[in-house]
Amino acid sequence: MQANIKVRRFNPETPSKEAHYQEFSVDVHESSSVLDALIKVREEVDGTLALRCSCRASICGSCSMRVNGQATLVCKTRLEEVAPNGEQITIDPMGNMPVIKDLVVDMKLHWDKVRAVDPYLRPGGPEPDGEYIAPNEAMEHLVGVMNCIMCGACVSDCTALEVDENFTGPAALAKAYRFVADPRDDTTHERLGKLNEYPHIWDCTRCYYCVEVCPKDVAPMDRIMKMRDMAIEDGYTNTPGYRHTESFVSSVRKHGRLDESRLAVDSVGWTNLPGLLDLAPVGLKALRKGKLPPIIPHKAEDHKQIRKIVDKLEDEAK
Amino acid sequence: MKYAFYPGCVARGGAPELYDSAVAVMDRLGIEHVELTKASCNGAGVLQEKNRKLGDILNVRTLALAEQMGLPIMTICSTCQGVISQANHRVLRDPAYLEEVNTYLAEEGLEYKGTTVVKHLLWILIEDIGLEKLKSTFTRELTGVNIAPFYGCYIVRPSDALGFGENPERQTSLDEMIKAVGASVTDFPGKTKCCGFPILMINQKNSMKMVSQHTGDAKDRGADAMVTPCPLCHLNLDGYQPKARKNNRGDKADLPIIHLPQMLGLAMGMDHKSLGLQRHIVSTTSLVRKTETVPAGGSAESD
Amino acid sequence: MYEHDLLIIGAGLAGLRAAVEGVRNGSNVAVISKVHPVRSHSNAAQGGINAALTDRGDDWEDHALATIKGSDYLADQDAVEIMAREAGDALIELEHMGVIFSRDETGHLGTRRFGGQKKARTFFVGAITGQAMLHVLYEQALKYGLQVYEEWYVTSLIVEDGAVRGVTALDIHSGELHTIRAKAVIMAAGGAGRVFEPSTNALICTGDGLALAWRAGAALMDMEMIQYHPTTLARTGILLSEAARGEGAYLINSEGERFMERYAPEYLELASRDVVSRAEQTEIDEGRGIDGNVLLDLRHLGRKFIEDRLGYLQEVATEFMGIDLAEQPVPIRPGMHYIMGGIKTDVNGLTSVPGLYAAGECANVSVHGANRLGANSLLDTVVFGRRSAQHAVEYVKSINGNGSSSEEHLETEKKRLQAILDRERGLKSAAVRQEMAESMTAGIGVFRDQESMEGAQAKIKEIREQLPRVSVDDKGKVFNTDLMFALELDFMVDVAESVCAGALARKESRGAHFRTDLEDRDDENWLKHTLVYKTDEGIRVDTSPVTITKWEPVTRVY
Numbered sequence A: 001m002q003a004n005i006k007v008r009r010f011n012p013e014t015p016s017k018e019a020h021y022q023e024f025s026v027d028v029h030e031s032s033s034v035l036d037a038l039i040k041v042r043e044e045v046d047g048t049l050a051l052r053c054s055c056r057a058s059i060c061g062s063c064s065m066r067v068n069g070q071a072t073l074v075c076k077t078r079l080e081e082v083a084p085n086g087e088q089i090t091i092d093p094m095g096n097m098p099v100i101k102d103l104v105v106d107m108k109l110h111w112d113k114v115r116a117v118d119p120y121l122r123p124g125g126p127e128p129d130g131e132y133i134a135p136n137e138a139m140e141h142l143v144g145v146m147n148c149i150m151c152g153a154c155v156s157d158c159t160a161l162e163v164d165e166n167f168t169g170p171a172a173l174a175k176a177y178r179f180v181a182d183p184r185d186d187t188t189h190e191r192l193g194k195l196n197e198y199p200h201i202w203d204c205t206r207c208y209y210c211v212e213v214c215p216k217d218v219a220p221m222d223r224i225m226k227m228r229d230m231a232i233e234d235g236y237t238n239t240p241g242y243r244h245t246e247s248f249v250s251s252v253r254k255h256g257r258l259d260e261s262r263l264a265v266d267s268v269g270w271t272n273l274p275g276l277l278d279l280a281p282v283g284l285k286a287l288r289k290g291k292l293p294p295i296i297p298h299k300a301e302d303h304k305q306i307r308k309i310v311d312k313l314e315d316e317a318k
Numbered sequence B: 001m002k003y004a005f006y007p008g009c010v011a012r013g014g015a016p017e018l019y020d021s022a023v024a025v026m027d028r029l030g031i032e033h034v035e036l037t038k039a040s041c042n043g044a045g046v047l048q049e050k051n052r053k054l055g056d057i058l059n060v061r062t063l064a065l066a067e068q069m070g071l072p073i074m075t076i077c078s079t080c081q082g083v084i085s086q087a088n089h090r091v092l093r094d095p096a097y098l099e100e101v102n103t104y105l106a107e108e109g110l111e112y113k114g115t116t117v118v119k120h121l122l123w124i125l126i127e128d129i130g131l132e133k134l135k136s137t138f139t140r141e142l143t144g145v146n147i148a149p150f151y152g153c154y155i156v157r158p159s160d161a162l163g164f165g166e167n168p169e170r171q172t173s174l175d176e177m178i179k180a181v182g183a184s185v186t187d188f189p190g191k192t193k194c195c196g197f198p199i200l201m202i203n204q205k206n207s208m209k210m211v212s213q214h215t216g217d218a219k220d221r222g223a224d225a226m227v228t229p230c231p232l233c234h235l236n237l238d239g240y241q242p243k244a245r246k247n248n249r250g251d252k253a254d255l256p257i258i259h260l261p262q263m264l265g266l267a268m269g270m271d272h273k274s275l276g277l278q279r280h281i282v283s284t285t286s287l288v289r290k291t292e293t294v295p296a297g298g299s300a301e302s303d
Numbered sequence C: 001m002y003e004h005d006l007l008i009i010g011a012g013l014a015g016l017r018a019a020v021e022g023v024r025n026g027s028n029v030a031v032i033s034k035v036h037p038v039r040s041h042s043n044a045a046q047g048g049i050n051a052a053l054t055d056r057g058d059d060w061e062d063h064a065l066a067t068i069k070g071s072d073y074l075a076d077q078d079a080v081e082i083m084a085r086e087a088g089d090a091l092i093e094l095e096h097m098g099v100i101f102s103r104d105e106t107g108h109l110g111t112r113r114f115g116g117q118k119k120a121r122t123f124f125v126g127a128i129t130g131q132a133m134l135h136v137l138y139e140q141a142l143k144y145g146l147q148v149y150e151e152w153y154v155t156s157l158i159v160e161d162g163a164v165r166g167v168t169a170l171d172i173h174s175g176e177l178h179t180i181r182a183k184a185v186i187m188a189a190g191g192a193g194r195v196f197e198p199s200t201n202a203l204i205c206t207g208d209g210l211a212l213a214w215r216a217g218a219a220l221m222d223m224e225m226i227q228y229h230p231t232t233l234a235r236t237g238i239l240l241s242e243a244a245r246g247e248g249a250y251l252i253n254s255e256g257e258r259f260m261e262r263y264a265p266e267y268l269e270l271a272s273r274d275v276v277s278r279a280e281q282t283e284i285d286e287g288r289g290i291d292g293n294v295l296l297d298l299r300h301l302g303r304k305f306i307e308d309r310l311g312y313l314q315e316v317a318t319e320f321m322g323i324d325l326a327e328q329p330v331p332i333r334p335g336m337h338y339i340m341g342g343i344k345t346d347v348n349g350l351t352s353v354p355g356l357y358a359a360g361e362c363a364n365v366s367v368h369g370a371n372r373l374g375a376n377s378l379l380d381t382v383v384f385g386r387r388s389a390q391h392a393v394e395y396v397k398s399i400n401g402n403g404s405s406s407e408e409h410l411e412t413e414k415k416r417l418q419a420i421l422d423r424e425r426g427l428k429s430a431a432v433r434q435e436m437a438e439s440m441t442a443g444i445g446v447f448r449d450q451e452s453m454e455g456a457q458a459k460i461k462e463i464r465e466q467l468p469r470v471s472v473d474d475k476g477k478v479f480n481t482d483l484m485f486a487l488e489l490d491f492m493v494d495v496a497e498s499v500c501a502g503a504l505a506r507k508e509s510r511g512a513h514f515r516t517d518l519e520d521r522d523d524e525n526w527l528k529h530t531l532v533y534k535t536d537e538g539i540r541v542d543t544s545p546v547t548i549t550k551w552e553p554v555t556r557v558y
Helices: A034-045 A108-116 A136-146 A153-157 A159-163 A170-180 A188-195 A209-213 A220-233 A240-255 A260-268 A273-288 A303-317 B016-029 B046-050 B052-069 B078-093 B095-103 B121-129 B131-136 B168-180 B204-220 B231-239 B241-248 B260-267 B285-292 C013-024 C060-070 C077-097 C129-143 C208-215 C273-285 C303-309 C311-321 C377-397 C408-422 C429-443 C450-469 C481-505
Strands: A002-009 A020-027 A064-067 A070-073 A088-092 A099-101 B002-006 B032-035 B073-075 B118-120 B146-149 B225-228 B257-259 C002-009 C029-033 C147-150 C152-160 C163-171 C176-187 C226-233 C250-252 C294-297 C330-339 C342-344 C356-358 C528-535 C538-545
Touching: A002 A034, A020 A034, A034 A088, A034 C429, A064 A153, A070 A153, A070 A209, A108 A170, A136 A170, A136 C129, A153 A170, A153 A209, A159 B204, A170 A188, A170 A220, A188 A220, A209 A220, A220 A240, A220 B046, A240 A260, A240 A303, A240 B046, A260 A273, A273 B231, A303 B052, B002 B052, B016 B121, B016 B257, B016 B260, B046 B052, B052 B073, B052 B078, B052 B095, B073 B078, B073 B121, B078 B095, B078 B118, B078 B231, B118 B121, B121 B131, B121 B168, B121 B260, B131 B168, B146 B168, B168 B225, B168 B260, B204 B225, B204 B231, B204 B241, B225 B231, B225 B260, B231 B241, B231 B257, B257 B260, C002 C013, C002 C163, C002 C377, C013 C029, C013 C129, C013 C377, C029 C152, C029 C176, C060 C077, C077 C129, C077 C377, C129 C377, C152 C176, C152 C208, C152 C408, C152 C481, C163 C408, C163 C481, C176 C208, C176 C377, C176 C408, C208 C342, C208 C356, C208 C481, C208 C528, C226 C273, C226 C311, C250 C273, C273 C294, C273 C330, C303 C311, C311 C330, C356 C377, C408 C481, C429 C450, C429 C481, C450 C481, C481 C528, C481 C538
Parallel strands: A002 A088, B002 B032, B002 B073, B073 B118, B146 B225, B225 B257, C002 C029, C002 C176, C029 C147, C176 C356
Antiparallel strands: A002 A020, A064 A070, A064 A088, C152 C163, C163 C176, C226 C330, C250 C294, C294 C330, C528 C538
């Protein structure tokens, strides 16, 4: 079959230093991957095309790039999936990282963030002669996170990183979770304390991009949400994030529904005067437009039944 | 066509114009709807941070309520749609989990068997009503109006819970809707990204950057308005646009953010006041004027 | 110019394990790798790591014997003893570093069975054992602040007064060539799968380390011992771990027969890899294959079991073949996978050149002999990675200064690279490699004979003559992978030559070296290693005795 690809080219050694798209068309086997096609271009058409790739089996994590705007490992993206009728596909380098050349990006920023989460096991007490005893379920659970091959797809498409390059990002936070959830690590409380601060777990937008693009089902966002829960359980409650969640649950408990005005005020914190004043202009404008949520919140019928469920689950969680 | 209507908290709270316009549009289309008054908030992913199981139970309860009525659920909020779909996906994939969740509903005499379909109004219009029938209710083509689609995360991700396999057109449904009303789609990079609402209370600076970037990008590409099927996106993109644009681009809020039913209502020739367009923070006057210069049944170019 | 006490080439398991040891011992250590450490090919080891844990009733001698039998008695038994004895310690150390090994119901480490062994002593992390180990060793590297020359490519070793004193290396990002001086160098640059086509190996496995050491005067040993893995995916050649058979999968031919019953009545699918690959190839050659493949059948294991314990296999089968292992058998065939041969070292990793150590797949200690057992390679990397660093650190203490400050060597290398860049449009390295690699598989395959091996050798000679005409499209400096591929090809041709020389030297069949014209093992004349040297006069072939401690060679039956 014919693979029609449009590749974003960038060569820092050209005088203009401008990126442009270049179209290629190569003949490949029907079950070929996008990577097969790119390699074919590199080997037979244009040896100057720069990309990283190695294992061709979705285990080394080298070949993340954007296919039609979304980050993926091109070795496991089959052409017939993305271009069943020979459509042209567009290949861009990963986002949120500077491009070195063509499809090769500089991942330094990402690795710095991995370093920042103290990415190594810190067991407590004297080292045993044999292995640490740990439940198999815990280890199997961690396989899901260790599946991460640090390909950077989630980093590329993270919407929080896009506006704030300080944000730790999904891959590094999934890495953090790997230790927070490791029963052998003795510094969970300390780790959660650090992760509870900016720019870690609470700065995730919950947009699901990382979950969507991860080629290894690591579900970084789910891990981040779990760490929020763990941080709260561990007593880290002095954050707008905690207050937001708490107020949310309490509103659902009380009314079965959300009390938006209360949610805003609770999140900022009742004692945070500047924060409350900051909310005010938007609130006043909304009021003028007849948009502010009702002072007496809308309740679900049977909200007592909902409260029972909330109470039961909250008890169980304790 | 009859649905169990799940309006969501925001349509019943901070964005009443969504509720009103949605009901008006449904009435015009002859979509019967029974509001799920007993249903709870779905948690919006926030409650799930603290207790995912609690979220799943509350949502399965909603699914069971609709099942009892023998009706599919209709949502008008991307977040509601996504969060309820995810809960549905989780229990359908794992029968043992569904059984466990059902034990919490037994007291109310509820049991979810797993048959409820959950659809956003956006999908219903395409899949159940059909674009042809929808178009037949339009009296005014919005020709010459440029509208940028803003989907809201949960109606596009995670895709495995959203039925894209069977219904691939869902991924471009909002673009299709803009075309259906006769307007032009203004494409921009942020259309499936985050609006910033979920971190509004946590990291307002980042949230404002998102609002500014998306509304600014769409404006720069010629959009007259932005349409969204998610009231949470609306709240942030509309309510915080003045602050966001001032702080990040140093300019003024100039992009009306309209709800999907408002856009449809305009095409159906409804009065902009009845659609609540005057209730937005960012003025919709210029948009309304532009749509009203289009004579009913004609196009803007003809005057 | 950069300076270190100890420079480690390669950041896979052997390299990182050596580096961690070096840093812990207070040495000024750096690692240099042409890819980021976690991109290394150690990732691809799926099934597990062998260790006889004596504290729970296992016997390291039984592991040693299985290894020696697996090697068809070509392994040096002193080295095997060390590996088997140190295995438990190395494993526990990895566990303490944080590897999330699977557990049994008591929370202790759990095992699965692997080929060539009766006892289940393979410790594992799902089907991502190598990846899980590599990432944890990288965590340790971050913990100790290890310096890594990341995406730097070594072009030559600097040899002064007969000892290795550093390297010249290309910073791939900038395109600049540098000298890195070191008192000792540990070569841990991995295998050479790309010398063959097809291969399970990654594109980076180009035998750089083998060629670099060979050019520096080190002996390569038993290079004819090429492992063909029994289960590689049809068409793509992607590896499907032995863990599948370890967990109970069957091999079937086109007639639905579990054919291993005829070849290895006792061990069946879990005979040594060379045995299983030959059986498969025989089935295929005799017309009981399906389009050049046989079938691997996991259906009876059940979906949950497959997904829990062999998740990555399911991922690969689904993503790359569209096959659900719980529903359908998957077509597989033998594929080039590993090179038992390598840079000859003693049990401390020291090569025949002072200052040069080697560990991991590029080294030959020799613990794998003529056929490596599954799950012994990961063990090899950590045991001998550690040992070579321990020894090198001591050696470094005996060396004063970093040798001369001459940049003469660098200038020579710069000219060599520039000459490639300056060449007029000629042959493409990819096409030349393809031709070379296909002829190697054809000539030095699962089955081989004098004629096929000579054919490969003649072809490699032709390829050698083509090398001066290989040109590059990319004349720039930044991330010029085109230039790197040309340099890799140059190394690969060296490796191919050494493999042919070793293969033609060994006049018997042993382990993976199966000659259809000499089918028997000949202990009387060939219970010895083949050694090949690169000299100014051409390749010199020699032999050396195999170290036998307590296990006399006997006929090998599975």
